Amino acid sequence: MNEDEEQALATHEQELRRGTVVFASLVACRQPQYGYSLLTTLTEAGIATEANTLYPLLRRLEKQGLLSAEWNTEQARPRKYYNVTTSGADVAAALHSQWLELNTSITKLWKEGTP
């Protein structure tokens, strides 16, 4: 793969992952998560995410009512915990269905196009 191809691939991968991070965050936040725990959860799950993208995203999802957030000050270090809301869970379920449909479609297309 030459340099141009690598650059094009990086751009398309970034676009592909952008929506994935939203979906993955909603799924992961079915259990209460604070920012860094979510970041490590996603990374360990193989969904590489940058902190400077994730935190603003969590805030937007909170504004949209898909996540609820609460500060926990009982621990030694105060942390903001995110939890998926009912509408967030509905959106996550819908995204999951879409994901499965896309996977089926792409697999079918891939098989049909393979000589």
Place this chain on the structure above:
Amino acid sequence: MSALTDIYVDTVIGHLPEKSRDDIAAEIKATINDMVEDRLGDGSPSTDSQTAAAEREVLEELGDPVLLSREYTNSPQHLIGPNSYPLFIWSLRWVLPAVAALSVLTNVIVHIGSTPQVQLGALLGQTIGSTITALLTAFAAITILIGLGDRNKDGGAAEKLPGSKSEPWRVDDLHRKDVRGSQIRAEAILNLIFLVLLALIPLIPTSLVYVGHLNNGETFINPDLGSGWLLGYWGFLALMAVIEVIKLARSSTSAVLIITGVVLDVAMAVFLTIALLTQQVLHPDLTSASSAEVQQIITVIAIWAIVIWDQISTWRAHRANR
């Protein structure tokens, strides 16, 4: 937590809304602490230099605080976005020629009125200089106005979630989301503003454009001009305004409206030509006897140039949108 982290966090929240600053600052600080702690591990106590090195790594991983701040604000990082670009181009295409024509006309009239012996070089110099200034000002005003309007349009674009449920498309959506309809409404509103400005011309005192000394601050128009001419002028403008109001209400135009508009434009030009060639339309103090005829001819040529340009633009826009 070192001063370095404090500076970083202050830079991030510096451009954020006041009400969200404390919350975001606390979250970023907690994150930085978690990340530093993770790097140092759970083993033996770390030295200050190890902590400082880990902190630097973490801040560098978080990246430019200005970019992080932009991620939080989610505001568009452009002046004119794709939603506003068609309106921007349309405004430039229509407003700039109109400004140029008005500027040339005003400068020619004022120069001839205020100069005992008109010299072509001086006339051209003043007219071109003032017209360039007027065009640059109009360009800046359009850009700033549409740029400010754009702030409220694109901010939410990134918040749309992929795969979220949307209403199924219906033919009625054509009316709701018809870009052409929006453009026609915008054109109609601008044309109405333009018509109001034209209607005010007979009432504008010369002192408003700093040449009040030429006729003691009276209007550009001859005060002794028969009221019938003025009523006729305003009558034509009122009919033109009616057409624009119909376009605005319908968010569409039609061949009948376009033809009526063309007929009205030409009739108005004929009316103004007759008025200029048979009456002393401009204030007598703005017209020297020697150059009165030249002034009239230039004004008539400018009027017909505007009318012809307007018809060509209308015809081209109609063809483009068929």
